[in-house]
Amino acid sequence: MKKTGAQIVCECMINEGVDVMFGFPGGVLLPFYDTLPEYPQIRHILVRHEQGAAHAADGYARATGRVGVCMATSGPGATNLVTGIANAYLDSVPMIALTGQVARPFIGKDAFQEIDISGITLPITKHSYVAMDTASLPMIFKEAFYIAQTGRPGPVLIDLPKDVLQEQADFSYPEKLSLPGYKIPTRGHPTQLKNAAKLISEASKPVIIAGRGVVISQASEELKQFAETSQIPVITTLLGIGSFPESHVLSYGMAGMHGSGYANKALVDTDLLIAIGMRFDDRITGEIKGFAPNAKIIHIDLDPAEIGKNVAVNVPIVGDVKAVLQALLKMIEPKDHIDWINQLDEWRKAHPMTDIRDGAELLPQYIISQIYEATQGDSIVVTGVGQHQMWTAQHYIFNHPGAFISSGGLGTMGFGLPASMGAKVGCPDKTVWCIDGDGSLQMTIQELATLVQDDIAVKIAVLNNGYLGMVRQWQDLFYDKRYVATPLSCPDFVRVAEAYCIPALAVNTREEVMPAIRQAMAHDGPFLINFLVEPEENVYPMVPPGATVAEFIEQPKKEVSSWPRRSTP
Ligand SMILES: Cc1ncc(C[n+]2csc(CCOP(=O)(O)OP(=O)(O)O)c2C)c(N)n1
Numbered sequence: 001m002k003k004t005g006a007q008i009v010c011e012c013m014i015n016e017g018v019d020v021m022f023g024f025p026g027g028v029l030l031p032f033y034d035t036l037p038e039y040p041q042i043r044h045i046l047v048r049h050e051q052g053a054a055h056a057a058d059g060y061a062r063a064t065g066r067v068g069v070c071m072a073t074s075g076p077g078a079t080n081l082v083t084g085i086a087n088a089y090l091d092s093v094p095m096i097a098l099t100g101q102v103a104r105p106f107i108g109k110d111a112f113q114e115i116d117i118s119g120i121t122l123p124i125t126k127h128s129y130v131a132m133d134t135a136s137l138p139m140i141f142k143e144a145f146y147i148a149q150t151g152r153p154g155p156v157l158i159d160l161p162k163d164v165l166q167e168q169a170d171f172s173y174p175e176k177l178s179l180p181g182y183k184i185p186t187r188g189h190p191t192q193l194k195n196a197a198k199l200i201s202e203a204s205k206p207v208i209i210a211g212r213g214v215v216i217s218q219a220s221e222e223l224k225q226f227a228e229t230s231q232i233p234v235i236t237t238l239l240g241i242g243s244f245p246e247s248h249v250l251s252y253g254m255a256g257m258h259g260s261g262y263a264n265k266a267l268v269d270t271d272l273l274i275a276i277g278m279r280f281d282d283r284i285t286g287e288i289k290g291f292a293p294n295a296k297i298i299h300i301d302l303d304p305a306e307i308g309k310n311v312a313v314n315v316p317i318v319g320d321v322k323a324v325l326q327a328l329l330k331m332i333e334p335k336d337h338i339d340w341i342n343q344l345d346e347w348r349k350a351h352p353m354t355d356i357r358d359g360a361e362l363l364p365q366y367i368i369s370q371i372y373e374a375t376q377g378d379s380i381v382v383t384g385v386g387q388h389q390m391w392t393a394q395h396y397i398f399n400h401p402g403a404f405i406s407s408g409g410l411g412t413m414g415f416g417l418p419a420s421m422g423a424k425v426g427c428p429d430k431t432v433w434c435i436d437g438d439g440s441l442q443m444t445i446q447e448l449a450t451l452v453q454d455d456i457a458v459k460i461a462v463l464n465n466g467y468l469g470m471v472r473q474w475q476d477l478f479y480d481k482r483y484v485a486t487p488l489s490c491p492d493f494v495r496v497a498e499a500y501c502i503p504a505l506a507v508n509t510r511e512e513v514m515p516a517i518r519q520a521m522a523h524d525g526p527f528l529i530n531f532l533v534e535p536e537e538n539v540y541p542m543v544p545p546g547a548t549v550a551e552f553i554e555q556p557k558k559e560v561s562s563w564p565r566r567s568t569p
């Protein structure tokens with residue numbers, strides 16, 4: 001049966017199980033938007049900026065494990081997606097980005113709103129297509145969805161010229177596809193598995209470091225069994241948070257630039273590092289020469305390009321984390337490492353992570369601990385980028401994969417609000433908190449309107465310190481407190497929220513924190529709390545740039561409290 005290209009696009013999405021997409025229309029997409037009402041199975045959420053569509057699709061994908069779909073028109077709409085696509089690429093998030101394109105006869109003529117979006121996004125997509133033929137759409141969609149979510153996931157772009165959407169072609173959705181050049185490693189090599197099992201049996205101070213690959217591979221259960229059987233302590237990367245329950249006795253939290261002292265000390269002292277689904281980002285390794293200097297390293301990763309990229313490893317295992325852990329589980333003997341674990345516990349006592357100063361100051365760390373208390377850890381927490389992001393990673397206890405959603409590789413301010421929107425749409429029965437900075441929120445604040453129009457009940461906690469805090473912290477510590485371009489004014493977020501018809505509160509004192517959080521959670525809809533926090537609080541511990549993980553700076557004794565502090569805004 002013949003269908004238009006626009007109908008075929010919708011049919012393909014339905015065949016792939018898409019029930020929601022985030023988009024923003026424009027001239028070349030009119031054939032698509034005109035057709036969309038014929039397909040009520042697909043909920044279209046109109047964002048207020050295309051960057052929001054990409055981040056929302058990203059948040060949706062991370063929260064659900066399914067592919068997120070975003071759409072933008074040609075030219076400026078497409079370029080507005082770029083940051084969101086890059087963000088998904090660096091954090092291996094399965095996403096389909098659909099862009100409108102000028103009609104085929106205009107391509108290459110600098111036509112109105114023509115931009116070579118597949119060229120622009122070439123280095124930040126896993127794959128891309130320019131659909132030059134209506135009949136080719138079904139196979140393009142079949143391949144694109146397959147590529148986005150298999151192997152190491154990532155964004156795939158499909159550029160859709162207007163006349164391809166208008167023309168008709170026969171439609172049937174392909175059952176099979178053939179991608180001879182696209183090979184996905186599955187199980188690890190048997191020899192390397194054997195080598196790994198031998199190293200594991202010989203090690204006396206082993207540590208597991210778990211990354212986002214464990215979350216993607218849905219291998220948390222296997223990781224838990226592996227850690228428990230072999231009695232190996234587990235630390236995580238930022239994006240590995242939630243892959244192993246943080247309240248488990250073998251959990252030693254996050255390592256790296258703002259990781260715990262004890263996790264970083266474990267990295268220095270270990271004799272066997274088992275790196276699982278992580279990529280040795282410089283924020284985790286610090287200066288390489290001090291990273292696990294005494295250790296043999298086993299690296300389990302699906303992507304062969306990650307092996308040996310930043311750190312030389314002794315045993316590379318290329319394969320799906322879940323399958324590899326299942327195989328290793330059959331090969332390892334139950335063990336204990338009591339002395340080593342006692343050592344870690346001593347370090348934990350000496351360098352505690354979650355202590356929060358007493359006193360009247362409204363500390364961001366305190367607010368996060370209270371959000372944890374109020375939710376009992378049963379919520380999805382999405383952040384912007386900056387100090388608030390690191391405090392969230394440190395002070396909320398994450399016990400489930402997918403519960404912590406944050407921009408890791410690209411570190412994109414503005415990610416929080418739209419990504420939390422996507423997470424809530426994907427998991428409507430979950431409480432979703434967006435813990436954002438005053439700077440980050442101002443980058444995508446227009447999505448408050450989307451929350452209202454589409455009835456998306458995200459709870460927003462702004463940790464408002466009046467600064468681009470993380471950059472100010474670097475100026476404080478490494479540029480003699482010359483605060484250039486980091487003091488930041490903002491609107492009264494309460495009045496802004498109310499202007500969008502979102503109820504909101506300002507909070508100045510510790511006593512107000514819990515009642516405000518409870519009021520936000522009791523409200524049936526989006527809610528914003530503007531927490532006017534201690535302006536010059538820093539995130540500790542911190543591994544200074546260029547230092548090794550052994551050289552972390554700890555929280556100094558607090559000088560003078562700046563309490564009582566400024567009032568709204
Ligand atoms: C789009 C973008 N621009 C600039 C930066 C650099 N940067 C990193 S953290 C930060 C400050 C963030 O301020 P805010 O959102 O208020 O969070 P805070 O650190 O104060 O908690 C900046 C400017 C970035 N990460 N992303």
Ligand SMILES: [Mg+2]
Nearest residue numbers: 437438467469
């Ligand atoms: Mg700030």
